[in-house]
Amino acid sequence: MLLLAILLIPAVAAGLAYALPRRGLRLSLLVLTSVIHLALVAVLWTTPDVTALRGWLVADPLGLIVLTLVSMLFLAASIYAVGLLREESPRGGRLFVTCLLGFLAATSLVCLSHHFALLWVGMESTTLAIAPLIFHRHDRRS
Template identity: 60%
Template sequence: MIVLALILVPVFAALGAYAHRETAFRTGWLVAAAVVHAGLVGAVWAAPPEPVLNGWIATDPIGLIVLSVVSGLFLMAAIYAVGYLRRENPRGGRAFVSCLLAFLAAASLVTLSQHLGVLWVGMEATTLSVAPLIYHRHDRRSLEKIQYPTGNVEV
């Protein structure tokens, strides 16, 4: 179940952050999810869990290294985002925080997937969650950056 928690904690935190109107709550969801996720990754290092969903989602040595890097970088980005949202985003960053957390869930799914179909879903989910982050400032340059091909479909 800890393997599923690595994916579901950011998903539920994204939903919680989107539901709250106050910026402080959103940044709280962001940092709390990052800390919990990093703690779960540490727990996986201490005691590797059993595979779930018929082995489609499980830990492996390389995936665990990548997951650790993703979780550590996300924790640093979440801490930085608190100040960024206070200074740069008067609207409160509802989509920003939710998409960041959705990215963490999707990246976790990619590192834990043991099936090519699940891996593909995770990769596409990372693309879809990052696209609004690229266009966050709503300017022409960011719009140009978002129009890149992903397979046969453009975002």
């Protein structure tokens, strides 16, 4: 259940971020989700042999190290994104926050998957989530 929470909380938060009308709520949701994700990953360190979906998701040692790094870096990036979106985004950052949270969910899936097809779905999902972030400014430099 813990592994599913690590995957589903950012995914549900991404959908919620897209539906929220105010930018401040979206930014708060972004940081709150990243803090919750990091806390759940910290719990994984104390819980040995966690599996889900009949072994398709496993928190193995290497995946746990990478997931911890991803979660810590995402927390830093989400805090930075709050300042960036407060100054720069005239559109409110709805798609930006949604894609960031989708990226966290997809990257977590890559770190925890123990089935090649599930790993492939996670990798492709990271590509789909990050592409709008690259073209966020809608200019030639993007």
